Amino acid sequence: VLSITAVFSAPIPRNCFHCMSSNLFLNYQHVLSLVFAVNEVNENPSILSNITLGFQIYDSYCHAKMTYQNTLNLISHHRKTIPNYKCGVEKNLVAAIGGLESETSSHMASILELYKILQITYSSFTPAVSEKDDISSLYQMAPSxxxxxxxxxxxxxxxxxxxxxxxxxxxxxxxxxxxxxxxxxxxxxxxxxxxxxxxxxxxxxxxxxxxxxxxxxxxxxxxxxxxxxxxxxxxxxxxxxxxxxxxxxxxxxxxxxxxxxxADWDFSSDPFHKDLDIQNFHGALSFAIHSSEVKGFHHFLLNLNPHSETDGFIRLFWQQAFGCQFLDVETEEEFCTGEEKLESLPGAFFEMQMTSQSYSIYNAIYAVAHALHAMLAPRTKQGEMVLGNYLRSPNQYFQVIxxxxxxxxxxxxxxxxxxLLFYGQVVPLALCNDYCHPGYSRQRKEGEPFCCYVCTPCPEGNISNQTDMDDCFQCQEDQYPNQERNQCISKKENFLSYEAPLGISLALLALAFSATTAMVFGIFIKHQNTPIVKANNQNLTYTLLISLLLCFLCSLLFIGRPQLLTCNLRQTAFGIIFSVAVSSVLAKTLTVVLAFMATKPGSKMRKWVGKRFSTSIVLGCASIQASICMLWLGTDPPFPHLDMHSLPEEVIVECNEGSANMFYSVLGYMGMLALVSFVVAFFARKLPDTFNEAKFITFSMLVFCSVWLSFVPSYLSTKGKYIVAVEIFSILASSAGILGCIFFPKCYIIVFKPELNSKGQLKKRNK
CATH class of the missing domain: 3.40.50.2300 (Response regulator)
Known part of the structure; x- marks a missing residue:
């Protein structure tokens, strides 16, 4: 018979298994798991077929003196504690299992190591033992x-x-x-x-x-x-x-x-729970060493007989578990019948399934049995090494229950x-302070642990979209923070759309002025043989009307989402067409001045009066502006651009002008032409000529210059679609000023006062 000794840290009564005490709740299932495992090994013919495995159980009382005493008993004579002396029946001790407390294993190891007796501990973890690297015969069944x-x-x-x-x-x-x-x-x-x-x-x-x-x-x-x-x-x-x-x-x-x-706390083996309301631990979380269901153990427990003579523990356990006494004991309590059901006991007091500690004991028995089997095989010479191979890989898995x-x-x-829900209740909070919700960031409290903090709102332009963020962060360029500063919202595109009220209004206004210009042009075509139409160079009049019509229409290029083509055409087309219009006005003014000077006797200006001069003025002035625009397009042309930063909640879709200097050169050149036209017209406004348009041209250029002078500060002070709206309004206003001031008086006479549209009447009216 080979013997395995188990040392438990709980009182067990004195009997044939060499144990003592009176309280059997604590660790009694450990005893049962050891008995169950030994019985299984002895009944298995494939393991230790010619050897019977036995066991002894000692109690350490969780006391160092008793642990050393019982450890000496393991290596001594059956009845006397005399180390190194053998007399009578020899103990064939092959391994010791114990104990639940790491200190117990440490005390045992200090003696068993001297005799090279293998020891297995089933405690959850044993820091005191694991630090002793010199104990080569101690093996651990539980994780580190x-x-x-x-x-x-x-x-x-x-x-x-x-x-x-x-x-x-x-x-x-x-x-x-x-x-x-x-x-x-x-x-x-x-x-x-x-x-x-x-x-x-x-x-x-x-x-x-x-x-x-x-x-x-x-x-x-x-x-x-x-x-x-x-x-x-x-x-x-x-x-x-x-x-x-x-x-x-x-x-x-x-x-x-x-x-x-x-994992040290095994609730199901603690007798204290009879005196303590288990509800104090309701919702507690305990770690447990991994265990599996052992087939047959539940049936083994159901077949326990409290009247058994081979189990000296069961009668005391039965009395404590069911609160009764057997007939051979004098007591005022009710008597035990032996028919009580273990499965009726609450799980907090006795588990019908093998607990994690009991499972470690069960595995320890099988580890020893297999190691002995391998050691006794013919080819195996180093039994201790074989046993170590079975025991040196502790399970590293914990369960959470x-x-x-x-x-x-x-x-x-x-x-x-x-x-996770704690029986349907809210999971308790365990924080120094409440969570910092999205929209806030954590800021450390001076002089307190790092888990303690205050929640500060995110600064403007930043957000936090998770709980307890250390820092707020900026949204991406195409997004902006919402009002609560806990979410980024995609920015809307900002451009002057045909669907927006402002875009629709300006488009309708441009079309209305274009229609008016076309109507004026039709009136002049219809009455082209009348003195008013013929006066002041008929071709210049038509050129001016066509250029004004194109000016009104080119404003439509500024409405809608900017594209590469529209960006290139916007300013260049506007600059060239407006230069043609203003140069036509300048040519008209110079025609009046030259006509007056040519009427003087002996004047040499007559050779300059004619269509060739006015055509040269228009083509020359327009060609200079066209050259500037071509240079602009060739060097640094306008292009579509997304401005992410000017407006906090919108992306401005605009035409970047490319070279700002070229853009202002185009405007400056138009302004210079307008200023020259204004100055010439102003000085020629009182010349004594029947068909003198200088007065009307003066007013038109005054309107033109006023509009574009106010355009510059407005353009610089607005953003997004309103910049485009300002430019469209300036184009429409300045073009309408020229159309109204120059052509409204003529159309009024042609349409409503046709009797005045004769050369004689005009001379008479002038006198």
């Missing part, structure tokens, strides 16, 4: 402590809990936990608001201790920290349980916190998305 820290951080980040407390005992192990966890939390932007340290104790004997617990309970009930990470080792667990119990007894306000617990209400069992364990 570091994986659990990572899991805690991921859980807190998932729920956005960044203002949390830590609950530990006031000892070296608690301080180590705080130090390591603080480093991990800080790296991930989580602040520790408070660290509660409780003194280890076992009851109410110390009145000062009770007072401390009451003060701590009151502090916990009033703090704004809603989430506490609990290092759920034995001491911390006991301290928290007494703390909650004393708080309830002293009528302290309910301590409604979310407890995030490490939610502690449910009193009737919870593993079979109805709530799924992940259900516990």
């Amino acid at each position: 402590e570091e994986h659990q820290y990572t899991g805690i951080v991921q859980l807190l980040l998932y729920f956005q809990w960044k203002w949390v407390g830590i609950f530990v005992t006031a000892d070296d192990k608690g301080e180590t936990f705080v130090k390591k966890l603080t480093r991990q939390l800080s790296r991930n932007g989580i602040c520790i608001a408070v660290t509660e340290r409780v003194v280890n104790h076992s009851g109410f004997g110390d009145n000062g201790l009770i007072e401390k617990c009451q003060n701590t309970a009151e502090s916990l009930s009033k703090t704004n920290v809603n989430v506490f990470v609990v290092n759920a080792d034995k001491n911390t667990k006991t301290g928290l349980q007494w703390l909650l119990l004393i708080g309830r007894m002293m009528s302290v306000s309910p301590i409604n916190k979310v407890w995030v617990m490490t 939610l502690l449910m209400k009193r009737q919870r069992t593993n079979r109805n364990r709530i799924e992940y998305m259900q516990y």
Whole structure:
């Protein structure tokens, strides 16, 4: 018979398994899992077919002295503790399993290492043991402590809990936990608001201790920290349980916190829950080492017989679990019938499925069995190395479970998305202050942890579109912030459209003036043989009317979405056509002056009077403007452009003029022609000639110059489509001024006073 010894950190009664105590709730399922695993191995012919695996169970009492004592018992005579002395029946000890607390494993290892006896620990993590690299015979079934820290951080980040407390005992192990966890939390932007340290104790004997617990309970009930990470080792667990119990007894306000617990705490194996309302832990989150359903274990539990003579534990367990006593015990309580059902016990007190710690013990038995099987194979010479190969790959997977209400069992364990809502309630907040909503950014509070901040509105032009953003940011060029500054809205295009009221109005006005000009031109064609039409060079009159008609029509090029063709034609066509119109007016004025000078006796000006002179004036002036426009188009022409910045909520679709100097050269040249025409007309306005148009030309040029002088500041002070509207209005106003001042008086006589449209009447009227 080969023996495996298990050392548990809970009191178990003295019996044939060499154990002691009176309370069997704690860790009793661990005993059952060990028995179940050993039975399975012994019944499996493919593993250790000629060897029977046995076991012994000792209790450490969570005390170093008892741990060393029982460890010496493992390597001594069956009844006496004498190391290195063998007498009588020899113990074939091959491995030791224990214990649940890391300190127990450490104490055991210091002795077992001397005898090269393999030891397996099933504690959740053993920092004290893992730091001893010289212990080559100690193997761990549970994950490393570091994986659990990572899991805690991921859980807190998932729920956005960044203002949390830590609950530990006031000892070296608690301080180590705080130090390591603080480093991990800080790296991930989580602040520790408070660290509660409780003194280890076992009851109410110390009145000062009770007072401390009451003060701590009151502090916990009033703090704004809603989430506490609990290092759920034995001491911390006991301290928290007494703390909650004393708080309830002293009528302290309910301590409604979310407890995030490490994997050490096995709720289903804790007898304390009989005296403590499990609702204190409602909504708590506990890490658990990965476990799987073991086939046959549930059936094994259902077949437990409280009258069995081979299990010295079950009668005491049965009495404690069901609150009864067997007939051979004098008691005032009701008697145990043996028909009580284990499955009727609440899951918080006894699980019918194998817990994570029990699953580790179960795996440890099989690991030892397979290693022994491999070691005893003919080709295997280094058994310890083989055993090490089976045990050196600990499971690195944690499960997160939610502690449910009193009737919870593993079979109805709530799924992940259900516990996300905490039974339909809102997930608690764990922040130093409220979230900074979109439209605000976080600003650190001086002298406080980095998790504490104030929310400041985003500055003008910036937004924040997520919760708790450190900085606001600018929208893209084609977007602008909304009023709440939490969203970017696409900018609308800004240009003078034919669909907009302003665009429609200007287009209709341009067409109306064009129609008027065409009508005037028709009147002059119809009455081309009358003195008024013939006077002052008939061809210049027609040229002026056609150029005015084209001026009105070219204003339509400025309406609509700018394109490359329209951008190139806008200013150049307008500049050349207007230069033709103004040069025609200048030629008319000079014709009047030359005609007056030619009437003087002996004048040499007669050779200049005629169609050739006026045609030369028009062509020459227009050619200069055309040359300027061609140079403009050849060097730096206008082009479509999107102005993203001038208007906060709109994209200006405009024609960039390219060379601003060329643009102002075109305007300046037209202004010079208009000014010369005005000056000449002004001085010629009183010349004694029957058909003198100088007075009307003076007024027309005065209107023209006034319009374009006011255009420059208006053009520079407006943006977007209104710049285009100003230019269109200037084109229409100046063209209409020339049309009205020069041609309205003539049309009035031609249409309404035809009797005056004769040479004789005009001379008579002039005298």
